[in-house]
Amino acid sequence: MTSKPPPRARRADARRNRARILEAADAVFAEQGPGAVTEDIARRAGVAIGTVFRHFPSKQALVEAVFITRLRFLTEQARALCAAPESSGEEFFDFFARWVELSADKQSFVDALTAAGVDVQARAAAGEYPVVRAELLEAVAALLRQAQRAGAVRADIGAPEITALLIGTARALQHAGAQQGPRARLLRVLFDGLRPQPDRAGDRDRSDGARSDSEG
Amino acid sequence: MTSKPPPRARRADARRNRARILEAADAVFAEQGPGAVTEDIARRAGVAIGTVFRHFPSKQALVEAVFITRLRFLTEQARALCAAPESSGEEFFDFFARWVELSADKQSFVDALTAAGVDVQARAAAGEYPVVRAELLEAVAALLRQAQRAGAVRADIGAPEITALLIGTARALQHAGAQQGPRARLLRVLFDGLRPQPDRAGDRDRSDGARSDSEG
Amino acid sequence: MTSKPPPRARRADARRNRARILEAADAVFAEQGPGAVTEDIARRAGVAIGTVFRHFPSKQALVEAVFITRLRFLTEQARALCAAPESSGEEFFDFFARWVELSADKQSFVDALTAAGVDVQARAAAGEYPVVRAELLEAVAALLRQAQRAGAVRADIGAPEITALLIGTARALQHAGAQQGPRARLLRVLFDGLRPQPDRAGDRDRSDGARSDSEG
Amino acid sequence: MTSKPPPRARRADARRNRARILEAADAVFAEQGPGAVTEDIARRAGVAIGTVFRHFPSKQALVEAVFITRLRFLTEQARALCAAPESSGEEFFDFFARWVELSADKQSFVDALTAAGVDVQARAAAGEYPVVRAELLEAVAALLRQAQRAGAVRADIGAPEITALLIGTARALQHAGAQQGPRARLLRVLFDGLRPQPDRAGDRDRSDGARSDSEG
DNA sequence: TATGAATGAGTGTTCATTCAT
């Protein structure tokens, strides 16, 4: 009675489902952290729990997929910003601010990210993760180099530090809450620290005494 | 042989157990996050599971107790550093570095901290938490004011920003891993950003162009 | 071989499981009281523990479901007996005897009933309970009125008293054990008390002696 | 230093403790049923949990002790009422009413009683229970015989039926709640049933047949 | 392929009972 639907139709459906699940997972993990119950994600995606597991063989795999999707998104951003031919180096700060806003919006973008990241570090040297991660790192590195060449960012730091700072800053902003004042101040501190630094003679070592001179 | 034990003997034992549980919980939460299994904590503390629940009526209560203990420790640190009469303001940076090292050592000091913190914000306006938190904030604020008076820290930030930065930095260091190079560089960036800033005329807007001059 | 199963197939299975669980719970609660271990019920029903909790969100819910099922059964009985057009009023006694036998068979039909009932009184003014209870009460009342109209039952009692008597009698029979002699005698006392009473002038005070005349 | 207290003093203390525990247990079981937590009893008695277990080797033993105490109390009541030399037989109804009020006052006097009773039936053919039970039964029997001799109670029932009725009635009253109207009506039904019965021609025996005529 | 009911190991929590003090 029911004429068999063309097999392509299914494929399209399946692909759409996969996308919806990923989207739902992203949202739910952002709201509730990676501890969220998988059925919530299914419900949000409008599919049955079985469908989630058909597309992602385990919850861990789903978390990683969300994680990787996020990394890819950031990589694209970084690449796009890097494309400008004549750069003043400020694109770097744009990227930083954008990521960090994105992260703090979704409550714990970074929670899931790091939570997954930790697990991933442990045993997902396999999978696409290392590649995706390397690509993001390279994109960030390129952006950073560009900014450093333009003199917008101090020369003594590299992409790994930037990544760590991004994650840390997202957390800091998350803690700061929604108020614009503190958020702006936090970023200002960060950005000032990232600029090429004046010759603060002997900071931490000698100058303290020196400065205390001018003060005491 | 054993001279009559003081009447508080039992109490002392119980107090020791409580301490051991707290210690074990601190360690286990640091290693595995607040999702750690309560029985692991009991095992680590060398007591039966019932004993854990005798001292802390729920897992949540245990998490909060660990959290509060950490906050208290930090408060003490801040107060001690603030006690120096003639301050150059550098104690502030000491505190910052110390906290952050402490946090990053224990894998997710801040995870549990924030995890608990989130829950706490939601419903523990009661309990000791608000008090402890206020005390820590005040201690940090005092240390910060001292440093600002001494000219060691920029004047346009307050204790809330510092708290957020502390948490974020701990996270960043955690992400950076154990290597000393990146960790030191991260802190340098942060600290530079916290210093009183030179008149970076028109940062972000004009000066960039100006500086890019000297470089491009 | 198997012709295409109706689309509700799964549902049917699930419904059967629900029924089996309910049945098993009824039996187990009857044997061991409402304190019975939920896994025993699962085992008896031939399902896993999770399945029990899928169908009944908590043990309390299961107890109540069993309770309500019993009430419904009794309501049906009462209604069926009430349907007879030309009644001599003896259906009432049939109902009474039937309920009470049913109850006493299952060791503590009434235990669970009351145990649940007590809890229910406390907080389940919601749910189906009030409705089901009202329906049973009404059915019993109808049966009672019928019997009273026919002159088979005394006029000075109502449905609430009957309900209480039913519960109490079930308990009494349960205590009396399985022997037929005592059980029959108990019911005889009850039924005699429920009949329209002769003018026992001065009961409790004098007339007893008088009547003992005509009997002794 | 502390001169050893005379050993008798301890004994008195211990005996007092035992009594207080029993009293507390009676109250707590009455309020919460035999599922009540043992520590609640200890708290109510003003002793430590260990003391409860020193006096009663297990919770079950405590329940049984309470049970037996109650039985003893009832036995005394029955005996006292039986002592009247010239009896009209109404003492029997007094006893009945008194017990039943007592039971219904304490919410589930009879719950615990029966709950314990069930267990006891199963395995406490040992202990004092059989003796105490026999004594109560005998006292009730004596009271009953007295009432039957006086013509106040029908002749075709014995002490076992009365016991069952007592328990059942207590339950019925408990279900009826606190209102005086229904309670009184319930007792009236019961008492009327217990009186010597008039020759109700054909009840249950012939009239049924008669009816079966007209019906089928 | 999608569905969603079933599974069952795992977890937080309770509480009768023991035992060092």
Added chain:
DNA sequence: AATGAATGAACACTCATTCAT
């Protein structure tokens, strides 16, 4: 004898995962 902290088996309930339909 009394205390009350410690014990640990037992239980209700959850949730990732499987599988019959």
